[in-house]
Amino acid sequence: MSVDVLLPSPVPVRFVAEDGTAVQPPTGYQVPAEERLLEGFRRMVVGRRFDRQATALTKQGRLAVYPSSRGQEACQIAGVLALREDDWLFPTYRDSVALVSRGLDPVEVLTLLRGGWHCGYDPVATRVAPQCTPLATQTIHAVGMADALRRKGEDGVVMAFIGDGGTSEGDFHEALNYAAVLGAPVVFFVQNNKYAISVPLAKQSAAPALAYKGIGYGIRSEQVDGNDLVAVLSVLDAAVEHARTGGGPFLVEAHTYRMDPHTNADDATRYRDRQEVERWEAADPLARLETYLRERGVLTADAVDAAHEAAEKFAAQVRQDLNADPEADPFELFEHVFAEATPQLREQRALLASELED
Amino acid sequence: MTTLSMAQALNAALRDALREDDRVLVFGEDVGPLGGVFRVTDGLTKEFGEQRCFDTPLAEAGIVGLAVGLAMGGFRPVIEMQFDAFAYPAFEQIASHVAKLRNRTRGRLSLPMVIRIPYAGGIGGVEHHCDSSEAYYAHTPGLKVVTPATADDAYWLLRDAIADPDPVVFMEPKRLYWSKGETSAGDRRAAGFGRAAVLREGRDATLVAYGPTVPVALEAAEAAARDGRDLEVVDLRTIVPFDDATVVASVRKTGRCVVIQEAQGFAGVGAEIAARVQERCFHSLAAPVLRVTGFDIPYPPPILEHSHLPDADRVLDAVDRLQFDDEPDLLHLAGEAS
Numbered sequence: 001m002s003v004d005v006l007l008p009s010p011v012p013v014r015f016v017a018e019d020g021t022a023v024q025p026p027t028g029y030q031v032p033a034e035e036r037l038l039e040g041f042r043r044m045v046v047g048r049r050f051d052r053q054a055t056a057l058t059k060q061g062r063l064a065v066y067p068s069s070r071g072q073e074a075c076q077i078a079g080v081l082a083l084r085e086d087d088w089l090f091p092t093y094r095d096s097v098a099l100v101s102r103g104l105d106p107v108e109v110l111t112l113l114r115g116g117w118h119c120g121y122d123p124v125a126t127r128v129a130p131q132c133t134p135l136a137t138q139t140i141h142a143v144g145m146a147d148a149l150r151r152k153g154e155d156g157v158v159m160a161f162i163g164d165g166g167t168s169e170g171d172f173h174e175a176l177n178y179a180a181v182l183g184a185p186v187v188f189f190v191q192n193n194k195y196a197i198s199v200p201l202a203k204q205s206a207a208p209a210l211a212y213k214g215i216g217y218g219i220r221s222e223q224v225d226g227n228d229l230v231a232v233l234s235v236l237d238a239a240v241e242h243a244r245t246g247g248g249p250f251l252v253e254a255h256t257y258r259m260d261p262h263t264n265a266d267d268a269t270r271y272r273d274r275q276e277v278e279r280w281e282a283a284d285p286l287a288r289l290e291t292y293l294r295e296r297g298v299l300t301a302d303a304v305d306a307a308h309e310a311a312e313k314f315a316a317q318v319r320q321d322l323n324a325d326p327e328a329d330p331f332e333l334f335e336h337v338f339a340e341a342t343p344q345l346r347e348q349r350a351l352l353a354s355e356l357e358d
Numbered sequence: 359m360t361t362l363s364m365a366q367a368l369n370a371a372l373r374d375a376l377r378e379d380d381r382v383l384v385f386g387e388d389v390g391p392l393g394g395v396f397r398v399t400d401g402l403t404k405e406f407g408e409q410r411c412f413d414t415p416l417a418e419a420g421i422v423g424l425a426v427g428l429a430m431g432g433f434r435p436v437i438e439m440q441f442d443a444f445a446y447p448a449f450e451q452i453a454s455h456v457a458k459l460r461n462r463t464r465g466r467l468s469l470p471m472v473i474r475i476p477y478a479g480g481i482g483g484v485e486h487h488c489d490s491s492e493a494y495y496a497h498t499p500g501l502k503v504v505t506p507a508t509a510d511d512a513y514w515l516l517r518d519a520i521a522d523p524d525p526v527v528f529m530e531p532k533r534l535y536w537s538k539g540e541t542s543a544g545d546r547r548a549a550g551f552g553r554a555a556v557l558r559e560g561r562d563a564t565l566v567a568y569g570p571t572v573p574v575a576l577e578a579a580e581a582a583a584r585d586g587r588d589l590e591v592v593d594l595r596t597i598v599p600f601d602d603a604t605v606v607a608s609v610r611k612t613g614r615c616v617v618i619q620e621a622q623g624f625a626g627v628g629a630e631i632a633a634r635v636q637e638r639c640f641h642s643l644a645a646p647v648l649r650v651t652g653f654d655i656p657y658p659p660p661i662l663e664h665s666h667l668p669d670a671d672r673v674l675d676a677v678d679r680l681q682f683d684d685e686p687d688l689l690h691l692a693g694e695a696s
């Protein structure tokens with residue numbers, strides 16, 4: 001394979017400028033169908049409202065912690081729109097918006113952050129792996145799942161989400177290498193939101209762009225404006241198609257920005273200034289898509305209102321569902337260590353039972 | 359019954375598992391055409407093809423992580439970590455994912471996979487090739503930890519491990535790879551998984567051993583018998599789940615216990631066993647439970663490993679300290695005085 005084929009575009013692929021006007025995209029990428037862009041807009045509106053609601057619920061003590069993805073909605077939604085129902089998604093802890101957009105029950109998604117259990121949804125039924133906290137460890141699982149699908153003769157694709165900090169972890173590099181050697185149908189989707197908690201990208205990597213990390217492993221790679229839903233969806237469509245049709249793995253880096261602190265427990269003013277955040281406000285992915293679609297006459301004012309109305313309704317339901325204390329059964333602690341509890345676990349269960357009786 | 363070395367018995371177990379279940383996959387470093395550095399996977403690629411038994415890139419976290427994804431996707435990976443200390447790069451995958459996935463997902467996802475690890479010393483291996491790492495895994499909830507000491511147990515414990523719905527860390531004592539023994543491979547199913555075996559019955563004291571120290575315990579019991587002491591030898595076979603019942607029954611009968619492990623002693627599996635025995639057998643014990651272990655040192659260079667490894671003499675010295683004659687335990691008193 002020629003090196004040129006693997007290399008990403010020297011500048012991030014972009015379809016829509018920050019002011020919402022269309023720009024000439026590089027050749028080889030298609031503008032996604034209008035209905036998908038409209039669907040993308042509606043989901044971004046709901047996603048942002050959900051994110052804001054989750055942050056509010058954290059401040060009210062209803063969630064133990066919440067890592068916001070505000071500002072990354074184009075990535076969150078495009079990642080989901082690019083996949084079929086029978087494809088698999090391997091997300092991180094920051095990808096709750098994507099999971100809700102994929103149709104997972106918000107209460108089940110937030111179970112982890114609410115502290116009710118570790119993973120609240122059914123990974124098999126939803127084809128979404130548990131949200132992963134140890135950075136980059138999920139990327140190699142994604143390769144294994146992709147290999148499993150291929151072995152079973154299915155044409156499913158696996159998408160692994162990861163952040164910029166995660167690309168420094170060894171497991172990311174092992175995953176890229178394994179995927180390439182195995183020719184596994186997996187898309188690595190890096191949401192480069194510029195910060196790993198407080199550490200800026202410049203201290204994370206000296207690569208010209210994180211997308212260049214694919215070439216050393218023989219993986220086709222691309223970089224895209226992560227706040228341009230049209231571009232992210234177009235590039236991810238191509239990446240998924242590449243993987244689905246036997247082309248092997250694909251690495252996509254989306255340049256975006258984490259508008260909020262790492263989590264509610266973080267203080268972002270200690271490591272970045274207000275001006276920087278304001279510059280990124282101007283690149284807001286939701287406003288950009290709205291302007292683009294409205295100027296093309298695809299999106300009406302009524303449709304915008306309807307989207308916000310749906311988002312309010314969705315948030316109200318989340319609020320209501322999470323305003324009750326989660327139910328937890330202490331004896332469940334012993335149930336899922338092994339398929340069958342060991343004699344020692346049965347003894348410890350009995351001990352807890354006697355403690356609870358006192 | 360056929361006579362096989364432990365390595366051959368393990369090979370037979372892998373072969374039979376691959377033959378019986380299409381979901382079983384064998385992979386790791388050099389396990390393909392070479393047949394593994396200890397030849398445990400000898401001939402498997404030839405018989406079952408590159409899709410079923412294959413070499414991976416040289417990255418242990420990757421091997422384990424790949425197995426996690428494949429097991430999530432319905433396969434039953436049996437992977438090899440080439441040596442004990444080479445498994446450390448994979449420890450995060452093992453501790454954070456392999457051990458926890460069932461628990462994290464409330465049982466919706468299970469990981470039926472086996473991590474084979476040749477471990478411990480006694481073969482003149484240079485550094486990083488001889489660690490006894492079983493305590494790390496035994497200390498991690500969600501992992502079953504198995505270590506055979508005979509060819510027959512090697513075959514059946516590996517078959518059981520592959521069939522198990524939970525992840526199993528299967529620790530193979532390197533120095534026993536070439537030990538021959540009769541195996542019933544293909545004849546019957548032994549009920550070894552989760553059950554300790556009483557390899558030798560005795561009345562005077564119980565020697566509890568596992569993996570590489572089982573032959574040491576048997577040799578010590580043999581020698582003690584010549585001096586008129588009748589020692590019982592219990593081979594744990596599985597460290598997790600731990601068979602309290604067999605160990606406790608033996609010690610309650612004999613009233614004395616020595617726990618033998620090759621690993622360094624501090625905070626090791628032997629310490630756990632000693633604690634469990636004294637908690638459960640206190641009124642039956644005529645002497646403190648003693649441990650015979652490796653020293654608390656990094657594994658020594660080959661020329662000095664014999665000084666480190668527990669041997670029959672060290673075991674017999676411990677047996678002599680079990681207060682058969684009401685003499686005070688001078689070694690312990692000396693320790694307290696200093």
